[in-house]
Each structure stands twice: as C-alpha cells, then as structure tokens.
Amino acid sequence: MRILFIGSRLFNDVADYASSRGVTTILSESNPEAPNLELADSCFIVPRGMDAPLEIALREDVDAVVPLIGVDGPLRDVARLKTELEESYGIPVVASGEGAAEISTDKLKTKEFFMKNGIKTPAYAIIETSHEVKGFPTVLKQREGQGGSNIKVASSYTDVEEYLGSHESAIMEEYIQGVEISVEVLRWDGQTFPLVAVDKGPTSTEGIHPLGKVKRAPAVIEGFSGDEALKMASRITELLGAEGNTDVDMILSEEGILYAIEVNTRPSGTRYISEAATGINPMHSLVDMAMGDWNPNKFKRENYNAVEIPLGNPGNIESLMPEGVKWLLHGPQNHMRLTARAENREKLDLIMKRLRVI
Known part of the structure; x- marks a missing residue:
C-alpha cells in the first residue's frame, strides 16, 4: 500500500502507525525547513498548491492520498484535488469534497447552512x-x-x-454566555463516528485563543448530556457530506441551549484530548480510511477523564504526575501543551493544582 501524505507538520502523528501497517509513506511539503520530513519513506519538496501533489500521486502510483492540513486556506484546493483524483483516476482522497469545503471555510455560508437545515445557531x-x-x-x-x-x-x-x-x-x-464545546467527527464511506464532547472553557469577552485554554473531556456540565453534542455534530457532518476528520464547535448557553458556531473540515486541535478520553486516535483513522480498513463498528471506546493544559515551555514535570496518569507533551517549543488522562477527575485536578492552573 502506497499513500501520499500532503503536509509534514502533522505527519509525526501518523508516520509510525502507517509504517506499522506496512504502508509505504510518500510525503509532499512546500517548506524545506518543515518538521518531520525525515519520517517518510520518500519526500518531495514542491511549490505551494495542489498541482504538484496531483503529479506525485500519479507518478508514484499511490493507492490513496491523505492531506494533513490543519489550516483552512488550502482546503478548497484539496477538495478540487479530491474530485479529480477520485473521479478521473479512482484514487481515494481522505478529505472533504468541494461542497463541504466551500461551506466550512466561509463563516457566512456556514451560518446560512445552519439556518437552512434548522440547526440552532446564534x-x-x-x-x-x-x-x-x-x-x-x-x-x-x-x-x-x-x-x-x-x-x-x-x-x-x-x-x-x-x-x-x-x-x-x-x-x-x-454573543452567547456559556461553555464552548467541541466534537470531532470521523466519517468515511457513509459511516459516522463522533468521538467525545470536549469542554473548551467558558466563553469570554476577552476572545482568548483556543490554544490558551484548559480543555476537559468528556464535558461534565450540570444538566448537560454530552450525547446531545455528539448527535448535533454527527448531524451537521452528515448534512455537510464531510469526510475524514471534521471538528464541530458549539456553545452551551447558561440556559442549557446548545448552539452550533462553526464547522472545520480538517484535523482538529482537540485530537490529543479526544484520543486521551476515548482511546481512539483520529489521525490513525485517516490512515485506516485510506487503506479501506476503517470500521467504526469495531471501535472499543474507552472512557477516561482527560485534560489539556497550555504550559508554554514546562521543563521537567514528570514529578508532578500522580500514579496511574498517562500524559503527553506536544506542540512547538514555548507553546507546549500537556494532555493527561486518568480514571477519575480528582487526579487531573491534582495535576492542575500542582501546576497552579486551579
């Protein structure tokens, strides 16, 4: 199996897994100084855009393409690449198509989409x-x-x-006063699987960047069932016809009303905490989809409590970890985050107290 991965920044999340499954990994990247280039079996530095990845996919005789793009800008070009490779050459591209990308990358069209489909939105x-x-x-x-x-x-x-x-x-x-909720939804070949409702903290008039907030999963809020968020996120993803990994952002108001805010048809910034809470790695699922071996009916969802904490440059924090907690540091230098999981919330609260987060 030969898979072309587009973009190297997130490639470290899938490189080992793909190799363990016997995949020959081919990587295209426009920045010669980008990280993770050495992790692929072969790598091509190419101009920006999707013309070169299209050429590589055909020349290297790949079996599938997995775009690893975490920003909105190129998503419409990726969608057009998907149309051409799938319709003209039968090569699956694990990404959303043109209709979904057109809506998700335009906030006005997203709002119109919500209204048209009777989805509660501010x-x-x-x-x-x-x-x-x-x-x-x-x-x-x-x-x-x-x-x-x-x-x-x-x-x-x-x-x-x-x-x-x-x-x-x-x-x-x-403006809705409440709690920000995010759900990652995996969808491929007509099958949909929402992961977990992530609590991204209270809404704020200060406009704090999502990476600067403490996140918890599953969301535990009085009077709120995470199932409601999972159902809304799944419905939005299916109506949109999105594929691969989609992130749906919502707000739960103080009155207990769930509002849809945005939808992002790309790998999510919550992927580490989603995996920590469920045991399901959304990035590995993209590889499985490309291999034609993704079956959500076989998933065994684990039920852990998880937290993600922005730490900057934390140094050695191993001594702060209570027994039985699994944890991971990730993110770029000086902007690192700690994701930890445990069987109970008390251990995670202890970590946050030791880090003086609470």
Missing part, C-alpha cells in the same frame, strides 16, 4: 456601520479566518468602529 447579520448594532456585547467576524483571527467581542460602539476601520463589513453574531 442570530447574525451583516453590518457596515456601528449604527446597525442593537446591543452589547456582540461578536464581530470576517467570512474567513480561524483560531480566533479577525474575531472581536465588541463591548461598545467604539469597539465596533475600530473593527470596521480595518474591515469594510462584518458578520455580527449574538
């Missing part, structure tokens, strides 16, 4: 002046962007005017 409007704002706080967004970029929680008309000073218009969205 009220919104397009504004060009501050006079169109009816109340505060309110959320201002652009049609494109991720990880909190170009998003502002405005608390005054001055905030709105400053934002519109840099943007001709904005999507104005109702």
Whole structure:
C-alpha cells in the first residue's frame, strides 16, 4: 500500500502507525525547513498548491492520498484535488469534497447552512456601520479566518468602529454566555463516528485563543448530556457530506441551549484530548480510511477523564504526575501543551493544582 501524505507538520502523528501497517509513506511539503520530513519513506519538496501533489500521486502510483492540513486556506484546493483524483483516476482522497469545503471555510455560508437545515445557531447579520448594532456585547467576524483571527467581542460602539476601520463589513453574531464545546467527527464511506464532547472553557469577552485554554473531556456540565453534542455534530457532518476528520464547535448557553458556531473540515486541535478520553486516535483513522480498513463498528471506546493544559515551555514535570496518569507533551517549543488522562477527575485536578492552573 502506497499513500501520499500532503503536509509534514502533522505527519509525526501518523508516520509510525502507517509504517506499522506496512504502508509505504510518500510525503509532499512546500517548506524545506518543515518538521518531520525525515519520517517518510520518500519526500518531495514542491511549490505551494495542489498541482504538484496531483503529479506525485500519479507518478508514484499511490493507492490513496491523505492531506494533513490543519489550516483552512488550502482546503478548497484539496477538495478540487479530491474530485479529480477520485473521479478521473479512482484514487481515494481522505478529505472533504468541494461542497463541504466551500461551506466550512466561509463563516457566512456556514451560518446560512445552519439556518437552512434548522440547526440552532446564534442570530447574525451583516453590518457596515456601528449604527446597525442593537446591543452589547456582540461578536464581530470576517467570512474567513480561524483560531480566533479577525474575531472581536465588541463591548461598545467604539469597539465596533475600530473593527470596521480595518474591515469594510462584518458578520455580527449574538454573543452567547456559556461553555464552548467541541466534537470531532470521523466519517468515511457513509459511516459516522463522533468521538467525545470536549469542554473548551467558558466563553469570554476577552476572545482568548483556543490554544490558551484548559480543555476537559468528556464535558461534565450540570444538566448537560454530552450525547446531545455528539448527535448535533454527527448531524451537521452528515448534512455537510464531510469526510475524514471534521471538528464541530458549539456553545452551551447558561440556559442549557446548545448552539452550533462553526464547522472545520480538517484535523482538529482537540485530537490529543479526544484520543486521551476515548482511546481512539483520529489521525490513525485517516490512515485506516485510506487503506479501506476503517470500521467504526469495531471501535472499543474507552472512557477516561482527560485534560489539556497550555504550559508554554514546562521543563521537567514528570514529578508532578500522580500514579496511574498517562500524559503527553506536544506542540512547538514555548507553546507546549500537556494532555493527561486518568480514571477519575480528582487526579487531573491534582495535576492542575500542582501546576497552579486551579
């Protein structure tokens, strides 16, 4: 089995697993200084875009393609690559198609998709002046962007005017006070499997970046069943026709109402905590999908408590780990995160106390 992986930044998450399954790994990457290049059986440094990966896929006679792209920008090009390789050459590409990518990478189209399908989402409007704002706080967004970029929680008309000073218009969205919830959904060949509801912390008018928050899984919130989030995420993914790994972001309001916020058709930043809580590695599933060997009916979901903590550059923290806790440090230097799992939440609370997080 020969698989082309596009993008090296996340390749370390799949390299060993693919090799253990007898896969010949071929990697394409546009940055010669990118990490993980040495982990592949063969690597090609190519110009940006999908023309070169298309050429490599055909020249190297690959059996499947797995894009490992964690940003929104190239997803529409990936979707077009998927169309050409699958329809013209019969080579499966483990990624979402053009329709799903078009909606997920455009926040306005995402909101329209939610409304069209009767999915609860915060009220919104397009504004060009501050006079169109009816109340505060309110959320201002652009049609494109991720990880909190170009998003502002405005608390005054001055905030709105400053934002519109840099943007001709904005999507104005109702601010919901509550808890941010995220669910990764694996979907391939008509089968759907949601992983776990991840608690990403309370909503904030400060607009804290998701990587700067403590996350917990499964989400344990009074009056809330994680099953509700799993069902909503699965329904959204299926209606969208997304494939591979999809991340659905929601907010659970203080009144207990679940709102859909965004959907991202790419590997998720919650993949480590999702695996820690369930024992199911979403990145390994992408390899299984490419091999035609992905069957969610065979999954044995484990039920652990997991936490992910941003630490920066933590140094040696092994002595802080209680007995029976499994843990992993990941992320770039000075922006590292600790993901840990245990059979009970008390051990994880102890870690956070020792790290002075709580």
